Amino acid sequence: MTGNINGSLNLIGYGLSAIGGAIGVGLVFAAYINGVARQPEAQRVLQPLAFLGLALTEALAILGLVFAFVLK
Amino acid sequence: MIALTLPAQDGGSFTPPSVTSHLAPFFTIGGFEFTKQMALVLLSVVIIAWFFIAAARKGQLVPGRLQFAGEMAYGFVRNSVGKDVIGAKDFKKYVPLLFSLFFFILLNNLYGTIPWIQLPSFSHVTGAYFLALLVYVIWIGVGVKENGLRYFKLAVVPSGVPWYILPLVVPIEIISNFVVRPMTHSLRLFATMLAGHLIVLIAGSGIEFLIAQESWLLKGTSILVLAGATAMYMLEALIMVLQAYVFVLLTAIYIEGAVHADSH
Amino acid sequence: MNNLMVLASANAAEAAPSPLSVNWSELLVVAVGFAILMFIVIKYVVPMFEKTYADRTEAIEGGIARAEKAQAEASAALDEYKQQLVDARTEANRIREEARAEGAQILADLKERAASESARITEQAQTAIAAERQAAVVSLRAEVGSLATTLAGRIVGESLDDDARAARVVDRFLADLEKQSEGARK
Numbered sequence: 434m435t436g437n438i439n440g441s442l443n444l445i446g447y448g449l450s451a452i453g454g455a456i457g458v459g460l461v462f463a464a465y466i467n468g469v470a471r472q473p474e475a476q477r478v479l480q481p482l483a484f485l486g487l488a489l490t491e492a493l494a495i496l497g498l499v500f501a502f503v504l505k
Numbered sequence: 506m507i508a509l510t511l512p513a514q515d516g517g518s519f520t521p522p523s524v525t526s527h528l529a530p531f532f533t534i535g536g537f538e539f540t541k542q543m544a545l546v547l548l549s550v551v552i553i554a555w556f557f558i559a560a561a562r563k564g565q566l567v568p569g570r571l572q573f574a575g576e577m578a579y580g581f582v583r584n585s586v587g588k589d590v591i592g593a594k595d596f597k598k599y600v601p602l603l604f605s606l607f608f609f610i611l612l613n614n615l616y617g618t619i620p621w622i623q624l625p626s627f628s629h630v631t632g633a634y635f636l637a638l639l640v641y642v643i644w645i646g647v648g649v650k651e652n653g654l655r656y657f658k659l660a661v662v663p664s665g666v667p668w669y670i671l672p673l674v675v676p677i678e679i680i681s682n683f684v685v686r687p688m689t690h691s692l693r694l695f696a697t698m699l700a701g702h703l704i705v706l707i708a709g710s711g712i713e714f715l716i717a718q719e720s721w722l723l724k725g726t727s728i729l730v731l732a733g734a735t736a737m738y739m740l741e742a743l744i745m746v747l748q749a750y751v752f753v754l755l756t757a758i759y760i761e762g763a764v765h766a767d768s769h
Numbered sequence: 770m771n772n773l774m775v776l777a778s779a780n781a782a783e784a785a786p787s788p789l790s791v792n793w794s795e796l797l798v799v800a801v802g803f804a805i806l807m808f809i810v811i812k813y814v815v816p817m818f819e820k821t822y823a824d825r826t827e828a829i830e831g832g833i834a835r836a837e838k839a840q841a842e843a844s845a846a847l848d849e850y851k852q853q854l855v856d857a858r859t860e861a862n863r864i865r866e867e868a869r870a871e872g873a874q875i876l877a878d879l880k881e882r883a884a885s886e887s888a889r890i891t892e893q894a895q896t897a898i899a900a901e902r903q904a905a906v907v908s909l910r911a912e913v914g915s916l917a918t919t920l921a922g923r924i925v926g927e928s929l930d931d932d933a934r935a936a937r938v939v940d941r942f943l944a945d946l947e948k949q950s951e952g953a954r955k
Contacts, residue, residue, distance in 0.1 A: 477589050481758045488755055489681065492689040498696050499688070502524075502789050524788045536794065543798040550802045554809045561817035566825050579818045597819075601811045609806055631792045632799040639803070692789075699788065 447501035454494025461486040519714045522706045524699065542626045549612040549626070557608075582607050582753065590757040591764065599760055602643065606636065607753040610694065614745035617702055618738070625698040625745065630691070633698075637691030640756045648763030659766040690755060697748050701741035708734030914939040 465483035469476045530538035560575025568576055582604045587596040610627065617625035627633045648656040661678040662671065708730055715727035786792075918935045 481590050481754070481761070484751065484754050485758055487751070488686070488689060488693075488758075491693060492681070492685045495689045495692045495696060496685070499692060499789065502787055537797075538792075538794050539798075540795065543795060546799055546802045550806045550809075553806060554814075557814040558809070558817075561814055561821065564817055564821040564824065566821075566828050568821075572821075576818065576821070579814075583818075601807065601815045604815065605803065605807050605810045609803060626799075629792060629795055630789055631795040634791060635796055635799045636803070 441501075443501040443504055447497045450497030450500075451494045454491055454497070457490035457493070458487055461490055519711065522703065522710055524703065541624055542629050542632070545616050545622065545624065545626050546613060546632065549609060549616075553605075553608045553612060578608070579604065586750075586753055586757050590754065591761045595764060599757070602640075603753050603757055606640070606756060607749055610636070610752055611746065611749035614698060614749055615742075617698065617705070617745055618742045623702075623705065625702055627694050628698040628702040630695040630699075633691040633695040636694075636752070637687045640690065640759065641687040644756075644759040644763045647760055648766055651764050652766050656763070656766050660762075686759070690752070694748055694752055697744055701737075701744060704737050705734065705741065708737065910939075910943060917942070 461483055465479055465486075468479050528541050530540045531544065532539050557575055557579070560571050561579075563569070563572055565572060583596075583600050586607070587600050587603050590596075591599060613626035613632070615625075616622045617628070648660065652659060660682055661675050663674060663678065666674055712727045712730050712734070715723050715730060718724055914935070917939065
């Protein structure tokens, strides 16, 4: 059984760039959960911060996606 | 772009659906192509309007079942997104925007979980662009209205940073606040919806392809694909709701940042 | 299968717009749809829900206000009742005090009246006694005088009919007698 896989190398790049974003998002939410677990009443303050952090971190992965589509 | 070909015993090969394959438009008037997405968007407007007007119309003090559901949905956006994030003082103005955005996106995403419809409207990027642009214009407008033109200085010059770091920080702030923010806001929604949609489609066509194989071994593996696809489908359903929530929450956070630019 | 693949690749080769490019007709539809939705939400949905919320808050707060009012009324009534009770008690005390004072007054009056009555009676009795004594003295004096004169006359054998002389003797005698009795009383 032989085969070949062809496609765009961009997607490999995108996969690599997503690693960073994934780790970042994981760290953001780990910190958020830690904070809420230690101080449940701070949840209302932490939640916007956590999602803002998510947005900033995920931006990198999304930029990667854009470049994967845009670059030929 | 995604051109994955698997050779099979009978010589046929598997071509998965790709990001460039679209359904044909329902009809075309001049340059205007009326596609399934557009029908679904309009349908979602009708459904949301109908449901909430029906739920809110009676306005009884002791709500019935429908009204209770409507109030819970409305109260969720109003209180746990609007009030908690923007603050009890000035959140009322933005409730209609947050409410419309949340349910518009939620319903359009949930189309992806409904069999035979199975198409989240925002798997086309245009709708996501539009909503993010709308939010972008609104939060900048709010910032300028609340703080005057000083808002731009407040938004890009963080307080408490020594002057010699400012040349580094200010460009980063400008790019992250005014360029990357709306872009990621829209593309996050689009990318998750597209990925969810594609993965279900790829799994679906993969199952179809595998069952059509002559070898019983390959036929059998379709069950594995089905199990994986079901799990992904559940995950996607969760992500669809979560993305609607994230979109609206980020909208609220951006608006809050614009309203209280002084204290950031 | 081959046909399908050819078709797909032909499609991809033909136009293949980037997935990130804007589809203007779709933009139009989404914009119009969202604008309609926003309009309906701003015009109908949110005001209706907010009105229900406000009504509900009002109903709950109104209920609390009513309960507070009833509570206030009840406590006011209780206060009034207590006040009345206190008033009644002071009134009773006052009446009792008055009655006691009046009784003492009456008693004092009676005592005084009795005392004055007894004084009057005593005085009357004394006056009467004095008068009778006076009368007795007068008659006694007259009788004793004549009797003594007669007796003395008989004894001395000398007529003492000379009234002037007799009277002088008698008077002297009585004066001596009185002097004696006064000296004895002292």
